[in-house]
Amino acid sequence: MTPLRRQPARRRTAVLRPGAVLATVPVALAALVGATGPTAVGTAGASGAGDPYFPLSGNGGYHVRHYDLTLGYDPSSRHLEGRASLAARATQNLSRFDLDLTGMKVTGVTVDGTRAAFRRDGQELVVTPGRTVGAGHDFRVTVTYGGTPKPVTDPDGSADGWIPTDDGAFVAGEPQGAMTWFPANSHPKDKSSYDITITVPQGRTAVAGGELLGQHTAHGRTTFHWRETQPTAAYLATATVGNFQVERYTTRDGIHVYNAVDPREAKAAAPVLKQLPSVLAWESKLFGPYPFRSAGSIVDHANVGYALETQTRPLYDSAPDIDTLVHESAHQWFGDSVSLTAWKDIWLNEGFATYAEWLYEEQHGGDSAQKTFDSLYARPASDELWAYPPGDPGSGANIFGTPVYARGAMTLHELRKAVGDRDFFRILRAWAADHRGGHGTTAQFVRLAGQLSGKHLDGLFHTWLFTKGKPNRA
CATH class of the missing domain: 1.10.390.10 (Neutral Protease Domain 2)
Known part of the structure; x- marks a missing residue:
């Protein structure tokens, strides 16, 4: 991250079917045993991942393997509709578990297709399935929700999460903002793959990480489908929306580049973004092969005071300088991959x-x-x-x-x-x-x-x- 104008520089594949297992996602799991039957005695998963700086970030008792997020956003009303389907694996006999979600109205929760009880407790969405999920068992939790997402204020006073702009939203999740727009196991210890499908008014562009699998327009709205197959921490996901000029190309090294630039920042951003391929090539010589298939930039006109190293496609609140581009690109190795x-x-x-x-x-x-x-x-x-x-x-x-x-x-x-x-x-x-x-x-x-x-x-x-x-x- 490239910070609030105060540091030298703050923040920054195979097709995965819904429900499929992403074998490359590493996570420190508890010793797994065979899935137990419906009469197994379970315990509640912890309400946090145990981080002393952010005690309620993340959750215990399970690992999310894949997020399938289907979103619809109206910039004029600032209303977001969402359906999140999480493919997860229990790491204990799980009678109850939490998801991180704040500010949105939840209208329904299912576990493996069966309606589950739920309640809200601050930033926690507490889910009680109809029966215990056995340790080592793969399960799917689906949450439908909606509302007007609002950013959280971090301990340093900065805004974090879904930040509305005059033409869409600047979506930057470090360290705890992911929970403002989707239910998550929101700690860097839990990394997952993502499918993000976003529908916005025609003329707006919605940008996430990874590869753009397709887009189509109907009835005055455009839907974008993005997929990131590589393990990704929740804070490094984005669904930024705005009026963007889009540039796409492939580098000599075979990296697929997608740049989305607010027209108000285009002139200032162009000379720097032109250097992205050479910066990635230079960093690859120093740090080893670039760790992802995709790269690029999202240059918004947001004035939030920082940039963020969203995985594969760093997010800038205005046209970056070369130091900031180098900084956020280096994070693809140090912070995103590792x-x-x-x-x-x-x-x-x-x-x-x-x-x-x-x-x-x-x-x-x-x-x-x-x-x-x-x-x-x-x-x-x-x-x-x-x-x-x-x-x-x-x-x-x-x-x-x-x-x-x-x-x-x-x-x-x-x-x-x-x-x-x-x-x-x-x-x-x-x-x-x-x-x-x-x-x-x-x-x-x-x-x-x-x-x-x-x-x-x-x-x-x-x-x-x-x-x-x-x-x-x-």
């Missing part, structure tokens, strides 16, 4: 994407990464850069703060100096390859860096990631 297991580890997303900016500058006639590091280190101990350690920012309010971005990048530069360029880039490529489509933790990255370099690096990471205040230079 995702977090806890929000406290967000430096693995933002520090890496920020350091990608430094490397791009260094290799394209700008300041060296060392010069950028030195200018930051020159800041006094009272500067916000040193306000808290990036390896554990301490609260949800801090995860998009300067230390996570800039000091996170400084940590990587210290690692680069300690191990040398050859091993440093080996480490980055191995990290992206070993955890592709899955998850990673700070402890795993520290261990990998030590293994590949043959050096003892615990002190370096402790100093730069976990020490309060301004670190002493080695």
Whole structure:
């Protein structure tokens, strides 16, 4: 994410049939046993995924394998109608489970086609199926809902989720906004594939991640069908709607590019978006093969104050500059393909994407990464850069703060100096390859860096990631 104009740079296949299993989706599941019969004794799934920064985000007791979302949106009334069908697998004998959903009126819930009881409890949609779902059993929950979606306000004061615009909606879900527009297991630990079908008034365009399978217009409305088969965290899904100019092409590397640009931003955006293929090629040389089949950009005229690395198709609230394009593109490796297991580890997303900016500058006639590091280190101990350690920012309010971005990048530069360029880039490529489509933790990255370099690096990471205040230079 590229932040509220305050950091160096905030936020950012086989056809899957409904109900089919996506074998490539990795998730840390409980030990699975055979599905139990209807008389099995079940327990309620947890109301959160256990993240201390966002205790109610995500849910326990099941993993969502695939979301099939059918949406209709009217920008003039700001009304959204939705039907969400979730293919899931129980990880315990499940008598009850929660979905994250806020602000929408639910009109019906079924589990495996049978009507289920439900109630609302804050951001939780609590579902009680007619009988226990056995551990290891695949099941389908379908929710019909509607209303006027509204963004949530994050701990740092920014808007997040379904954000209405003058011609549609800017839909950015980090860290908790997915629940404003569809029922979800909304924590990065739970990654899924997606089919998103969106119907909007004729003349508007609806854009999501992955591949556009088709669009058709009838009776003054146009329907767009998007599919993303690769594992995706809920916050990285989008269904952005607006008046867009669309550009489509395929890069030399076979990546399918789809750019959607608000006409008011087109002139300013064009020179930067033209560089997307070269940026992806450059990052592929550094980090390893691009992890998805699709790429592109959604450039809106939204003035929300940040960009977001929505999977395969970053979302910009206005025409981006080249640093922002590099940043959000780097997230496709670090944050999207390799995702977090806890929000406290967000430096693995933002520090890496920020350091990608430094490397791009260094290799394209700008300041060296060392010069950028030195200018930051020159800041006094009272500067916000040193306000808290990036390896554990301490609260949800801090995860998009300067230390996570800039000091996170400084940590990587210290690692680069300690191990040398050859091993440093080996480490980055191995990290992206070993955890592709899955998850990673700070402890795993520290261990990998030590293994590949043959050096003892615990002190370096402790100093730069976990020490309060301004670190002493080695």
